[in-house]
Amino acid sequence: MLHIKCPHCGLRSQNEFSYGGDATVKRPELNKEISDQDWDNYVYLRKSPRGKHLELWQHISGCRQWIKVERDTLTHEISKTLKANEEL
Amino acid sequence: MSQNFRLEKGGLINRNKKISFKFNGKKYFGFEGDTIASALIANGVHLVGRSFKYHRPRGFFGAGVDEPYAILQMNRNNEVDPNVRATEQELFEGLEAKSVNCWPNVDFDIGAINNFLNKFFPAGFYYKTFMWPKSFWYKIYEPIIRKAAGFGAASINHDKERYEHKYEYCDLLITGSGPSGLASAYAAAQNGAKVILAEDKPRFGGSLLTSEATIGNQSGKEWVDTIISKLKSMKNVIVKNRSQVFGYYDHNMLVMSERVSDHLPETEKYTPKQRLWYIRAKEVVISSGSIERPLVFGNNDAPGVMLSSAAKEYLKVYGVLVGKKPIIFTNNDSGYETAIEFKKNGIDPVVLDTRISPDSEIINEAKNLNITIKNSYVVVAAKGYKKVKSADIAKISDDKKKLSRIENIECDCICVSGFWTPSIHLASQSGNKTKFNEQIDSFIPNKSKQKETTLGSANGIFTLGETLKTSFEKGNELSKQLTNNDNKISIPAVVEKKSSEHDKFWCVPLPKGKNYKRFLDFQNDVAVSDIELALREGYRSIEHVKRYTTLGMATDQGKTSNLNGLQLVSELENKVVPQVGHTTFRPPYTPVSIGAIVGREVGKHSKPTRKSPMHYWHEKNNAVFVDAGVWLRPRYYKQGSENLFEASKREAKNVRQNVGICDVTTLGKIDIKGPDSAEFLNRVYTNAWLKLPIGKARYGVMLREDGIVMDDGTTTRISENHYHMTTTTAQAANVLSHLEYYLQLVWPELNVNVVSSTEQWAGAAIAGPKSRSVMQKLFPSLDVSNDGLPFMGYIEGNLFGIKARIYRISFSGELAYEVNVESDNGNFMWEKIMEVGKEFNIQPYGTEALSTLRIEMGHVAGSELDGRTIPYDNSLEGLISKKKDFIGKRSLSKKAYVAEDRQKIVGVVPLDKKTSIPEGSYIVKDAKAKLPNPKLGHVSASCWSVEHDNPFSLAIIKDGKNMIGQKLFALSPLKNKSIPVEIVSSHYVDPKGERVRS
């Protein structure tokens, strides 16, 4: 079980969180023209990197904040956790 | 029966307390401190089971967790405990145990015929044989295998015992209380670190309990007692015996199983039987020791053949002789320690050493004691079926290939020592990249992935002096980093005998003309010949060989067999062991009971049960409940001898004719506040929200980004910047997370706050043509007329002194209101409504009637919003705004979503107006078409229409908009039904929606 440091609450066990996928994906702006391909990429296509991955987790049984977690998908090592508005 | 094999004195047992127990129905005596194994051996009992595949007689092989044979079925306090290891289970008064895997009994076992048929049971036997003919499997093969094979039988009764879970955090978790565990624990504890020391056995000390070495001026045992009592007195230390750390998971989370009460005749009040510890440790010290390796020779599985270290442990810990005419067969000095122990107790052992001319302090001591030692000698085969009676021994050539001078000598046990295998299981589980150490021909931990350090013999260090020194230092070093204390450590002086190098020999060749079975895996009956066969058949990877032959796959996880298996594969393949590599170690290290894993999450504790504030009223009024997610909701209110169908029809009818009341507390509710709330709702929902006036509700549909409908519900504008959103019961949590996602990550500039208010409000829906009359009586000072409170209107009112929120919304399609009060007042509200509604024939209705009402109205719910439908499919396209963007909008222009013949919701009525259509039925054009019959769609919900008094269903079918009026078929292969149907509009009742607006 992972140990995730919520930037708001501190170190907590994984079972307090729920996973939210790739944190680097940006939603296209509202009302903006976008090609089918670009939209499909946003909705469906995700990388599956071996190594460092910046991902979203929500502290669902805690502060309910969405946070960013830099996790190594190979070793599960967590190198950094960030608030939603922080960048690496 | 007397304990013929118990020594007059010695051992760590309590001879003052005699304990009686039963094995296979026969009564025996042992002492407090015995295991079942030691007590049985003391009584001369060696035949305890039958092997898994060939049903060969099985005795005891070890004295601890590595035991592959002695797995018993135990009765404790009228509960059955299957798969108890006799070498670990402590004796208690009245214990009853019996053999498993034998039928009709252990002495005469039908399955043993497999032993004589063993030509037919080669590696991969199950894969090869039982595949054909297929029909034989159920009728012949399986019943026979079931009866004759397998280990213990689980009880079918509910387990009355209590199991608990515990979470703990520490600086250092130390797994094993041998010399390395004690030394590192003591050093760390002195630095003030929070230490947990876990020992699997009841007694602390590990190898020190059977060692002749001295530490300081103390014996091993005395030193153990001193350190343990010091550790126990320290507040920063938790010392646990009977506790196995069995799993090493991510981020230094380890799981330990504590056998709190298994050693007692019954579990004491307020204590669990077992406790599972989840331990998050900053550092882990693996001090799990090593397990002696068997030597492989003919019939090496016969009862009486056992590990030399086990024989020593039975002698020194339990005062028990495993035999009175022992052969010690060894390739290293450890065997001599056992021989010396025998000799000291008046028994004359014969030592067969595979080495040519070994020389060391221990060997000299054995020589001085006049122990018979034969160098370059091996056991060729054990003789005796149910117990070893003699052994064929032989001289072996220096190249270890040829046997000569084969002779038979009498013996009653053969104690084998093939050197030591470090227990690297936990290190391997943690992700440690292990390495092969040529010197000890074993794998040892190498590069740690997590915060883990392996010490002592688990790390391949086999001298006590070196172990204590490195362990004291490491314990100090690891704790120093965490506590910043640096207490001076003083490493005690150790006096131990020096050993000489071991011989890498491990498998005795077969003599000419002999075909003895030489076993590698004792629990799964895997012999040398099975591995040879697997390789001949082309299996190369050790992972494949393992699965094909089942080597190391038994419940002992190959603790005694893995390395010998590897040596064999590498020999046959002309590779070195590290090239072959070892298979992956996985948790649990030892079997864990399901009870411990489940813990307290049984019965009603397995998930929360949520009840509305009106629950007890429902109960008192004969409600029959149904699980709706975690909620319990009334399905119907039973009157007299009514069944579900009759009751729900009555309830639904009463809503259409008079007035009904339904508990809608379970609906998800989200409170939304902030100046940008309208803008936010406008982006979340598909329809327009910017102009919703205060005091008005609006129905909305929200999508996922892929265009699929996520949820629907009404949202009401309570005041300028305050909205009340409702969600379906099932999606409440997901919708909240969804809103939080967009507010926190995508549009953080929006000034909006959302919070769940589901549990804050109790809700009652009052529906039916007479609902307005009820409302007038309920709120006499309010104008609830169609002008005062029109459809989708909202007002606040005073319900007999209680603040209430009144929404004019409808799920039933009738004129309806929903009243919300604070949860605590829910029951008061409900009773008042029932009271004033009495004269209008008000009746409560449950979820079944609720479904009927919404289905015949064509209102969609969870069975249509099933994660596969877009708004169009549910005829909700009218709610899609063309003027604005919203979540998921861009996906709606996808080709498949705008296809001409896109699926759409329709109504389905059986032609005979009688046959109900099972939910999930397929709609097809031709009932008799060849399979697979092209499917147009499926029936999502069915009811008995109370308005039309015939069955009615909703279905989502291809080209639904052009199918109205078509005669098709509903097929239910599960119920073997084919029903001719007509497709009609999904709005079967009041298609213009006049009633809700009346």
Ligand SMILES: [Zn+2]
């Ligand atoms: Zn948090």
